Amino acid sequence: MIVQTIHEILNPFDVEVDKLGYGVALFLIAGSIHSNPQFIVRMYTTGEMRTVDQNNLRVYGNPSSGEPLSPQTDITPSDVACSNCKCKDMIMEDDSIYCSNCKRYIMSL
Numbered sequence: 001m002i003v004q005t006i007h008e009i010l011n012p013f014d015v016e017v018d019k020l021g022y023g024v025a026l027f028l029i030a031g032s033i034h035s036n037p038q039f040i041v042r043m044y045t046t047g048e049m050r051t052v053d054q055n056n057l058r059v060y061g062n063p064s065s066g067e068p069l070s071p072q073t074d075i076t077p078s079d080v081a082c083s084n085c086k087c088k089d090m091i092m093e094d095d096s097i098y099c100s101n102c103k104r105y106i107m108s109l
């Protein structure tokens with residue numbers, strides 16, 4: 001039996017779809033053990049509705065709200081803080097950053 005859940009995105013957001021261009025993500029099809037989450041995207045230039053795997057989407061930051069347009073790719077442990085204990089002392093192990101205080105996983109590089 002296949003059970004799939006689809007969610008309407010209440011705050012649709014702009015996306016770039018690999019090889020297709022720009023659109024707006026309107027629905028999310030929840031992932032499962034067999035599939036990544038999929039997004040149903042309305043393409044801006046054609047109006048087509050395309051179902052797109054999450055791995056084929058880019059979502060850019062909003063510079064007007066202080067986010068960089070593109071992801072920061074040269075992050076070092078000194079650039080991040082722990083959302084759990086708020087400390088900024090990080091340790092790096094196996095290309096991953098952990099909080100040195102509470103040992104919480106922060107991110108992979």
Ligand SMILES: [Zn+2]
Pocket residue numbers: 082083084085086087099100101102103104
């Ligand atoms: Zn911490």
